Amino acid sequence: MRKILNLDGTIKKGAEEPDIPDEELLKWYDVMVQVRTLDAKGIRLQRQGRVGFHIFTTGQEAHIGIAAALNSDDWIFPAYREHGAALYRGLALEKVVNHLFANDRDTQKGRRLPGLFGEKSINFVNPSAPIGTQIVQATGASYAGMEFNPGEVTAVFFGDGATSSNDFHSGVNFAGVYKAPTIFVCMNNQFAISVPIEKQTAAEKIVDKAVGYGVPGERVDGNDILAMYEVAKEAVERGRNGEGPTFIEAFTYRLGPHTSSDDPSRYREDEDVENWQKKDPMVRFKNYLTNKGILTEDTEKALWDKYDKLVNKLIEEADKRPKPKMETMFTDVYEELPWHLKEQWEEVKYFTEDD
Numbered sequence: 001m002r003k004i005l006n007l008d009g010t011i012k013k014g015a016e017e018p019d020i021p022d023e024e025l026l027k028w029y030d031v032m033v034q035v036r037t038l039d040a041k042g043i044r045l046q047r048q049g050r051v052g053f054h055i056f057t058t059g060q061e062a063h064i065g066i067a068a069a070l071n072s073d074d075w076i077f078p079a080y081r082e083h084g085a086a087l088y089r090g091l092a093l094e095k096v097v098n099h100l101f102a103n104d105r106d107t108q109k110g111r112r113l114p115g116l117f118g119e120k121s122i123n124f125v126n127p128s129a130p131i132g133t134q135i136v137q138a139t140g141a142s143y144a145g146m147e148f149n150p151g152e153v154t155a156v157f158f159g160d161g162a163t164s165s166n167d168f169h170s171g172v173n174f175a176g177v178y179k180a181p182t183i184f185v186c187m188n189n190q191f192a193i194s195v196p197i198e199k200q201t202a203a204e205k206i207v208d209k210a211v212g213y214g215v216p217g218e219r220v221d222g223n224d225i226l227a228m229y230e231v232a233k234e235a236v237e238r239g240r241n242g243e244g245p246t247f248i249e250a251f252t253y254r255l256g257p258h259t260s261s262d263d264p265s266r267y268r269e270d271e272d273v274e275n276w277q278k279k280d281p282m283v284r285f286k287n288y289l290t291n292k293g294i295l296t297e298d299t300e301k302a303l304w305d306k307y308d309k310l311v312n313k314l315i316e317e318a319d320k321r322p323k324p325k326m327e328t329m330f331t332d333v334y335e336e337l338p339w340h341l342k343e344q345w346e347e348v349k350y351f352t353e354d355d
């Protein structure tokens, strides 16, 4: 398993420290703080009944290293724990918060589960709730890119559970045969809701599946942002050089529940969680930045305070905004509304408009 950072933030013996500017490293940490702040507040909002649902990223923030290895116009097909990749690309927190509240400024117009969002301006594609579907979509997009935008690569994120889907097989197989520049990133957090990895697959390691498709595979410590970046950089290079896809298994752990509807204490041991907390990707990276002298207790505290205040402010504003207009259910899907939707719209108006 590829690894660069020890838990105390020192460089592993024999590993090479990547040459990344301090400013860029601090940006990664900044985005990690944003993601974790959103998680902490998102679940409280859900418990207060102010938002309907929350999906957690906590523990999987090192995926930001994958986004950092891409060009800003390469395509990203996320699953639903990769908000960090979007924030890294400059998505405003305000958009994420408006989406959580499904208010009139939600770019998804309240139609998606909170947490399942895309953003066209940053080539961050809307995920679909059915597990694995983004894998074939990403493969198709990267295959099209070979024709229309040579040199472009596409990264797709999915969980260990998704590797049991038909779409996984179709997508990875196609990319292997046609040498599509797709970077398959399996965030193996070892659970698909309550199903542990040993009940998901008889394969010893998820990365072993790559061999069957003739695709180069790499297993990486998914809690080590430097290693994630390095492995992705190599995959990007392969893709841009016409050498086809790469399969990355990022071995990690979901520190929080699956979603706000889940109680993980029913299917995993506290001891396991405690052990993984010691491998927290943020703590490890913080130690690295501190050892390098580019992050101090004070600057770190200031970062948390900044996002605490900013997200609180955005929440207060988002909560006051109206819901999307009912008519948005009918407008902007079809250029010309079919007759049955016209009828339904009339019906909605009849029941919702004042006399």
Ligand SMILES: Cc1ncc(C[n+]2csc(CCOP(=O)(O)OP(=O)(O)O)c2C)c(N)n1
Binding pocket: 079, 081, 129, 130, 131, 158, 159, 160, 161, 162, 163, 187, 189, 191, 192, 193, 258
């Ligand atoms: C086709 C399909 N089956 C079942 C579900 C319900 N479901 C939602 S998330 C999930 C687990 C997915 O696990 P994994 O791919 O490992 O991703 P993780 O949630 O662990 O990040 C399941 C079964 C679904 N959304 N789609």
